[in-house]
Amino acid sequence: MLLITAYYFQQLGDANKAVYYFEKSAEAAEEWNPQLRGNVPYYAVSKHNLLFTYSRNRMQYKMRNILDKIYEMRFTYRTLRNMIMRTWSIYEADYCRYMPDYPLRKRKLKEIEDTFEKHFAKHGTVHFIQACMNLSTAHFCDKNFKKALQIINLLEVKEGFNDFKAVVGIIKIYKLILYFEMGKHDLLSFTFRNTYRYLLSNSTYKGFEKTVLTTLIKMTNANSLREQKEILGNAYNEML
Numbered sequence: 001m002l003l004i005t006a007y008y009f010q011q012l013g014d015a016n017k018a019v020y021y022f023e024k025s026a027e028a029a030e031e032w033n034p035q036l037r038g039n040v041p042y043y044a045v046s047k048h049n050l051l052f053t054y055s056r057n058r059m060q061y062k063m064r065n066i067l068d069k070i071y072e073m074r075f076t077y078r079t080l081r082n083m084i085m086r087t088w089s090i091y092e093a094d095y096c097r098y099m100p101d102y103p104l105r106k107r108k109l110k111e112i113e114d115t116f117e118k119h120f121a122k123h124g125t126v127h128f129i130q131a132c133m134n135l136s137t138a139h140f141c142d143k144n145f146k147k148a149l150q151i152i153n154l155l156e157v158k159e160g161f162n163d164f165k166a167v168v169g170i171i172k173i174y175k176l177i178l179y180f181e182m183g184k185h186d187l188l189s190f191t192f193r194n195t196y197r198y199l200l201s202n203s204t205y206k207g208f209e210k211t212v213l214t215t216l217i218k219m220t221n222a223n224s225l226r227e228q229k230e231i232l233g234n235a236y237n238e239m240l
Helices: 002-012 015-032 041-056 060-072 078-098 105-119 125-141 145-157 165-181 185-201 207-221 225-239
Strands: none
Touching: 002 015, 002 041, 015 041, 041 060, 041 078, 060 078, 078 105, 078 125, 105 125, 125 145, 125 165, 145 165, 165 185, 165 207, 185 207, 207 225
């Protein structure tokens, strides 16, 4: 009943009440099985939904304790263990990209990559996209652009990825930003034209996409770092 109530308020867009009932459902699961051993799908579902809600509402400060708990959980069924580790990977990466001062950040990113390779081969396309983007952007924040590009390129061979036209457009734009940061201006010029045509042909060339592409053109033509900072400032205001 607690989970159903939480879903109800989540659908209504009432984040505070949704979080409250998700938290209560997780507490009830812990009271029922304090050792968190065996098969406890109810607890796993509660934690997954809590992480989703915290992430969606940018409440990363509430995620750390849950991430640590589910990482330590041990299930009898391997399928359930794999499921909870996929959840952990997605939201641990999300936490790391927003918490650059987290002391264990580098170690966690390495653990995420190991888990990613082990558990994501049969993962659903939507969650695979989410995991790749979270992990890639976490490396982007560290200015490890080569690693970020390597991870995001995994999406191109994922079955069903190209069915999500709007998402594909966003990923293409993200790769343009990576090429710019890596100084690959020749590749940027070629890929820019392909991305522009893709966005137009799929009717996804809208406000966000226009702003980013226009900003990239201006950035590549800028004559100084000061000019680039001014361009980025204007783009930021336009995004808001």
